[in-house]
Amino acid sequence: MSTNGKGTNGNGHKEILETSVSAESDGDSVARSVAPPPAKLTKADFVSGQEVRWCPGCGDYSILNNVQKVMPELGIPREKIVFVSGIGCSSRFPYYMNTYGFHSIHGRAPAIATGVKAANPELSVWVITGDGDALSIGGNHFMHAIRRNLDINVILFNNRIYGLTKGQYSPTSEMGKKTKSTPMGVIDYPLNPLSVAIASEATFVASSLDVDVKHLGATVQAAAKHKGVSFVEVYQNCNIFNDGAFEYFAERNVRSDNMIYLEHGKPMIFGKNHDKGIRMNGAHPEVVQLGSETGLNENDLLVHDIHLKDPSVAFMLARMEYPAFPQPVGIFRAVERDTYEDMMTDQIETAINKLGPGSLEKLINSGDMWTVE
Amino acid sequence: MSTVIENPVEQGKHLEELETVTIRFAGDSGDGMQLTGTQFTNTSAVVGNDISTLPDFPAEIRAPAGSLPGVSGFQLNFSSQDIKTPGDQPNVLVAMNPAALKVNLADLEDGGTIIINTDSFTKENLKYAAYETNPLEDGTLAGFRVHKLPITTLNMNALKGNVELSRKEIDRCKNFFALGVLYWLYDRPMEQTINWIHEKFAKNREVMNGNEIALKTGYNFADTTEVFTTHYTVKKAQIAPGKYRKITGNEATAIGFIAASQLAGRPLFYGSYPITPASDILHELARHKNFGVKTFQAEDEIAAVSAAIGASFTGHIGLTGTSGPGVALKQEAIGLAVMTELPLVIINVQRGGPSTGLPTKTEQADLFQAVWGRNGECPAIVIAPATPADCFNMAVEAVRLAFKYMTPVFYLSDGYLANGAEPWAVPEIDELPKIEIKFATNPENFMPYARDEETLARPYAIPGTPGLEHRIGGIEKQHLTGNVNYDPENHHFMVKLRQEKVDRAANDIPTVEVFGEKTGKVLVLGWGSTYGSIASAVEKLQREGKSVSSAHLRHLNPFPKNLGEVLRGFETVIVPEMNLGQLCTMIRARYLVDAVAFSKVKGRPFQIREIVRKVEEYL
Numbered sequence A: 001m002s003t004n005g006k007g008t009n010g011n012g013h014k015e016i017l018e019t020s021v022s023a024e025s026d027g028d029s030v031a032r033s034v035a036p037p038p039a040k041l042t043k044a045d046f047v048s049g050q051e052v053r054w055c056p057g058c059g060d061y062s063i064l065n066n067v068q069k070v071m072p073e074l075g076i077p078r079e080k081i082v083f084v085s086g087i088g089c090s091s092r093f094p095y096y097m098n099t100y101g102f103h104s105i106h107g108r109a110p111a112i113a114t115g116v117k118a119a120n121p122e123l124s125v126w127v128i129t130g131d132g133d134a135l136s137i138g139g140n141h142f143m144h145a146i147r148r149n150l151d152i153n154v155i156l157f158n159n160r161i162y163g164l165t166k167g168q169y170s171p172t173s174e175m176g177k178k179t180k181s182t183p184m185g186v187i188d189y190p191l192n193p194l195s196v197a198i199a200s201e202a203t204f205v206a207s208s209l210d211v212d213v214k215h216l217g218a219t220v221q222a223a224a225k226h227k228g229v230s231f232v233e234v235y236q237n238c239n240i241f242n243d244g245a246f247e248y249f250a251e252r253n254v255r256s257d258n259m260i261y262l263e264h265g266k267p268m269i270f271g272k273n274h275d276k277g278i279r280m281n282g283a284h285p286e287v288v289q290l291g292s293e294t295g296l297n298e299n300d301l302l303v304h305d306i307h308l309k310d311p312s313v314a315f316m317l318a319r320m321e322y323p324a325f326p327q328p329v330g331i332f333r334a335v336e337r338d339t340y341e342d343m344m345t346d347q348i349e350t351a352i353n354k355l356g357p358g359s360l361e362k363l364i365n366s367g368d369m370w371t372v373e
Numbered sequence B: 001m002s003t004v005i006e007n008p009v010e011q012g013k014h015l016e017e018l019e020t021v022t023i024r025f026a027g028d029s030g031d032g033m034q035l036t037g038t039q040f041t042n043t044s045a046v047v048g049n050d051i052s053t054l055p056d057f058p059a060e061i062r063a064p065a066g067s068l069p070g071v072s073g074f075q076l077n078f079s080s081q082d083i084k085t086p087g088d089q090p091n092v093l094v095a096m097n098p099a100a101l102k103v104n105l106a107d108l109e110d111g112g113t114i115i116i117n118t119d120s121f122t123k124e125n126l127k128y129a130a131y132e133t134n135p136l137e138d139g140t141l142a143g144f145r146v147h148k149l150p151i152t153t154l155n156m157n158a159l160k161g162n163v164e165l166s167r168k169e170i171d172r173c174k175n176f177f178a179l180g181v182l183y184w185l186y187d188r189p190m191e192q193t194i195n196w197i198h199e200k201f202a203k204n205r206e207v208m209n210g211n212e213i214a215l216k217t218g219y220n221f222a223d224t225t226e227v228f229t230t231h232y233t234v235k236k237a238q239i240a241p242g243k244y245r246k247i248t249g250n251e252a253t254a255i256g257f258i259a260a261s262q263l264a265g266r267p268l269f270y271g272s273y274p275i276t277p278a279s280d281i282l283h284e285l286a287r288h289k290n291f292g293v294k295t296f297q298a299e300d301e302i303a304a305v306s307a308a309i310g311a312s313f314t315g316h317i318g319l320t321g322t323s324g325p326g327v328a329l330k331q332e333a334i335g336l337a338v339m340t341e342l343p344l345v346i347i348n349v350q351r352g353g354p355s356t357g358l359p360t361k362t363e364q365a366d367l368f369q370a371v372w373g374r375n376g377e378c379p380a381i382v383i384a385p386a387t388p389a390d391c392f393n394m395a396v397e398a399v400r401l402a403f404k405y406m407t408p409v410f411y412l413s414d415g416y417l418a419n420g421a422e423p424w425a426v427p428e429i430d431e432l433p434k435i436e437i438k439f440a441t442n443p444e445n446f447m448p449y450a451r452d453e454e455t456l457a458r459p460y461a462i463p464g465t466p467g468l469e470h471r472i473g474g475i476e477k478q479h480l481t482g483n484v485n486y487d488p489e490n491h492h493f494m495v496k497l498r499q500e501k502v503d504r505a506a507n508d509i510p511t512v513e514v515f516g517e518k519t520g521k522v523l524v525l526g527w528g529s530t531y532g533s534i535a536s537a538v539e540k541l542q543r544e545g546k547s548v549s550s551a552h553l554r555h556l557n558p559f560p561k562n563l564g565e566v567l568r569g570f571e572t573v574i575v576p577e578m579n580l581g582q583l584c585t586m587i588r589a590r591y592l593v594d595a596v597a598f599s600k601v602k603g604r605p606f607q608i609r610e611i612v613r614k615v616e617e618y619l
């Protein structure tokens, strides 16, 4: 850093204050892009060149990598993409994407994204948030942005901990968990982000794993394609403050028994030998063994349907937790509903049709008027 | 009286001319006093009087009927002269019930006129109003000119059998009966109000007829009854020729921001969460969607400002509006807009604080909050309209400055401006300032935190612009590149740069005008809604030959460039404010002048005579 207090910046800009600092003084590269985008973009086009500053081994890297990989598949030009985030390790995400980006304040990303999308419905708008960002300080905005059904994509990096502030418990931390701020264990009951999203009338709800590259990519893509709000919870490992938080179902060798991939139109089968399933017993789901011993087969199982208008089944699935159930991962719900921005645009058009395009002349010359001669 | 006389005949009553009259209409919240006052005001404006109003309503929507907290008032000053305030003291009090009399009597001038609905002075109502004995009989009203009218009965007799309305519905028309009486008493035409009744109740003929009959019967009753021997007229005011419109501050604010959007050629986005006394701005803007206005009723004030910031980032005119408690919630996000250097306008219609305070009353105690109320060195431009009609001009000014300097601008209105009304000389469109919003489009050497040499504004590059993809955020920015940067020298530089940018707006705003001599004994300095009282008080003292001048600030951060020089021209600077001396503290700190704070924090505007008396202490 040149700190002579008099440097010029060498970019043709005049000195602005008596002390000036030079633009090249820091290692960071310039946040700009020069050439117009080529017809088919590649992953590299979405890499911003800012030095990524997560801890080595953090699950956030994998998510970033996957999102950058999926972006070219969406066929949206870079300039039409906006990433908005709150505060947290996860919320640094937009800096690393070579798109428009807004790293805002703690918990408020859904509200900022609402303004972005409402102002320009043509943009592809992404919200990146953490479990603390979305569900503690930003709980209110999270819920309301979802219920409004703006066509935005919300990705929640759930590491069940406050990473950036170095390891306090979060609203998704388990009961009893010992953290810096809970030396004797957490005594607040956790929230389940998926059930909060469903209860908030989300039209697309999914979960995925940071380590499951294929599934994550496909889920992000499905979220992007959904018209209306898409909510994706990604189980993300914080190897510094909550290492192995999801191992009990996400670890490769237990996945098939402790986790179930939700697939639309398919019976809910899981297990190494594809011999376990979920069926309905009255109003409740239960795990059953398939095969000759029980006499049960695929036809007895619940068939996953993401398009059910009634959110009850999605909610029920979202409540399934290991060890009573395998942890469900995948798309829980995908239904159609008018979006907020479309309805807003419609109202404006209706008003114009009815009243004519706004005339300032008429507007100021209305109400209780009189003329003084 | 059960028939309606279509053409009242003059019965030789005495008609006297008055220059200025101040009437206060007071009744229960359910008595329709705001409406009655508004009708009287509109008619007075249209007949050519100068007008100024002060509505005063309770915080509760419907406090118990007849109770003291349930009293709603509307004060109107109308004149054949140029007036700037709703009047210090009413000359006339219309009291629809005992509680209204109790609450308002102390304000009435000595020897003032009282018109009373005697029907409401029942034992029960007297008890609600905490009257131990009946004030109509116990001498309480000695020294006033009292007209006792059984308005409820007169109204009932007039309407019964003539309209298909229940007793209760008929009773609800009685405010129009009272209005009719006052129209006769002050020689006003009924036409304006009759047209209004026809329009408003077009879908309900019986209510329409009821109100019309009540109005006309009240008028004719006053004309024929022995109660009144004299009535009064107030001539047209000598106002500059032109088109006028009666307008409240909140209306002018809403229209002003729509105008700014039209002048800038960019859509307006208004994020807001309902709060008194700012909600009417949201209501008004929501009615004008054909101007492309997008109104967003958010889940709270934080979401409201955040969405406005998102809209600004995207190239809309991001506007958010609230009152003091809401600003407290918005401050962190406003800091984000300062850091990301995005244009944003924050309307604060100030009300009594702290906390919930006096939600329906006026105050000016959020100046510090606007200028200094955020974490870090976080400068924002602060401006304040001076009168209800001035709200229009300052709305346009707020948008102009926000976009020219790429910075948040506070627009400080207050409850008094918001609900008060005055005539507005409707401008010609081409007289309005142009607002230029320049978007960056050239990817060559684009740097999101480069600077305009004159204003220090950074380029405005909105999503959708190819090649200008960049990231902004609340973390300190590296000069020029806008990259995240923690370098101590860079931070020091950027803090000064953001301050300098706001300071430079001083080059771009009008100097402050002195009304009167440029030097002298006393300067009365004001800001915001105190304008009318200060100007009237100073004019009065000047007519008496006193060495007093006044100056009014509409730009509070930065201050106009000549302010220091103006202040130094006077032996004493008095700063009347509806707070404990906030502007006074600011100018003392900035210019080292020994200014005197004159505080009134009662939820009510200054009276002219209060300021006169204060100034006289220093002459």
Ligand SMILES: Cc1ncc(C[n+]2csc(CCOP(=O)(O)OP(=O)(O)O)c2C)c(N)n1
Binding pocket: A087, A088, A089, A090, A091, A106, A129, A130, A131, A132, A133, A134, A157, A159, A161, A162, A163, A164, A165, A170
């Ligand atoms: C208003 C405000 N309060 C507190 C903080 C401190 N803070 C920053 S990030 C954070 C928690 C982040 O947790 P999470 O959202 O789970 O993100 P992670 O770091 O785990 O990705 C907190 C409390 C802040 N930046 N702003």
Ligand code: SF4
Binding pocket: A053, A054, A055, A057, A058, A059, A060, A089, A090, A159, A163, A164, A237, A238, A239, A240, A241
């Ligand atoms: S603290 Fe945890 S979440 Fe944050 S970067 Fe490090 S590993 Fe990732």
Ligand SMILES: [Mg+2]
Binding pocket: A088, A130, A131, A132, A157, A158, A159, A160, A161, A162, A163, A170
């Ligand atoms: Mg977290």
